[in-house]
Amino acid sequence: MKKLFVLLLVLCLAFTASVSAEEALLSREKAAEFAYGLLEKALSAQAVDPAEDEQGGYRFSFDGFSVIAAENTLSAESRILAVEVTGQDIAVPRGVGPGSSLEDLLYAFPLDNASLTGAWDEAVLYI
Structure with missing residues (x-):
């Protein structure tokens, strides 16, 4: 019974993390x-x-x-x-723009591409 409870708890936490990660992405509509x-x-x-x-x-x-x-x-x-x-006077999504630190930018736009690699047609973020 304890194993089942632990498994259920882990699944709930994993689901919560995936939902919050989805909300953290900038939607196509907002962009x-x-x-x-x-x-x-x-x-x-x-x-x-x-x-x-x-x-x-x-x-x-x-x-x-x-x-x-x-x-x-x-x-x-x-x-x-x-x-x-x-x-600097252009309002950009999530409050980051020219002059923002890299840490602020990555915090505002979390992504799975930690090395920021990619090409023109596939990169999520350019710095």
Whole structure:
């Protein structure tokens, strides 16, 4: 009976840990909401000419951030490939941004990729 209780307790703890780990990840919806929020800000800013990005998109640079889109024009329907925040005044998910320490960044965005390895199309986080 004690063994069964211990097994049940371990399973409950494992389930709780997996649920909290899922909640710690930045959801695709939250990431898209952030990216399209910057797109709205970009659309209201002064128009800029795009530069071809080395990753295959078009980079539109603004004061404090860049938007990398699939097309060479920006519109509300543009497909966003990436955003890059360079300014301190841009509100970013979980309160980290340029100037944040690596420890703060990894605490805010926990991941299973402790060495931060990966490629452009598969890495979770770029520093």
